[in-house]
Amino acid sequence: MPVSGPVHEALAALPLVDHHCHGAVTADLGADAFKSLITEGAAWPGISPFDSPVGVAVRRHCAPVLDLPRHAAPADYLARRRALGWREVNRRFLAASATEVFCVDTGYAPQPVTSPAELAVAAGAAACEVVRLEQLAEAVAAGGVKANGYASAFRTAAETAVRRAGVVAVKSVAAYRTGFALDPARPTDTEVTAAAARWLTHGGRLTDPVLVRHLLWTAVDLGLPLQLHTGFGDADVRLHRADPALLTDWLHLTAGTVPVVLLHCWPYHRQAAFLATVFEQVYLDVGLALHYTGPARCRAVLEEALEIAPFRKLLYSSDAFGVAEFHHLGALSFRQGLAALLQSRVDADELTLSDALRIASWTGRDNARRLYGPLVSEPSRPSGGRPTRKV
Structure with missing residues (x-):
């Protein structure tokens, strides 16, 4: 049976900020x-x-x-x-998620999916964009750039992309391309040019370790929060290389720069929680694991993530892609799992009710508002959208 009580009621009424998701398919x-x-x-x-x-x-x-x-x-x-039909299906599930802002990664679309604006209209919410950097790098390479001009061309493309209206963060899928066991130092211009020459000769996906390092350091220079896929994903990821603890030396070098948001993390959510505890700039979510474990087990994942992590460091995301069911199921799993966790601590006198309600609001919405700024904290809905609920 779903948990009940004041924490459950508060989370059920809280409009969420889904700080990382994708579009829903636009086809039956x-x-x-x-x-x-x-x-x-x-x-x-x-x-x-x-x-x-x-x-x-x-x-x-x-x-x-x-x-x-x-x-x-x-x-x-x-x-x-x-x-x-797909329009009504999307509308129902997106509205049922009771999300007020979606931060949408637009860099992965193997089939047609909703744009951030289309997602927002269907949900009656607001939407922002997360720019995927590997996609930009590959577009620059496909455009015919020369090796000695690659670094400048990529930086220009990235700076142009993040100036687009509605962009709140950038993302890297380095975990898929090379894993995180990289030299943490910023590569030299000579190293980048040599690596670009090798890549441009053969083409294809960006998998060169030097250029992935260059991409991560360019992300730091851009000044926006950097989202990093870690842990669980499809068969393309080599899971043992996607452990965020492998980023420790790089996080030391980038301390005091941009927020680094570790996405999904399972089964390394405890490592991610450690990093969020010892590095000021590190945040985490357990997004993808929420709907894959579902309400039946997501509480256990959230409990492990919150064993040591500061409560201001955990964010909500669904990482929904393709089927709008996952936007709804991620939100439902998060609400029910976190409510059960927090209510049990209140009942055991490990938390006051006021503390539990603050933690619920922080993780479901306010941490993302603080991290991503005015576009998330003061969202405007697109024409045709419906007002979101306020609390």
């Missing part, structure tokens, strides 16, 4: 396409993603949003989704 999905989007693995023959913790959570917690009974059969769920 067939069964195979939907199944592929609710797993970080694959829809293997004989093994349905519906027969997993996230699949069960979708049937339990998302089916009622589509006017279906809890635990609806997968075939009934998919049929109802098709009958409503």
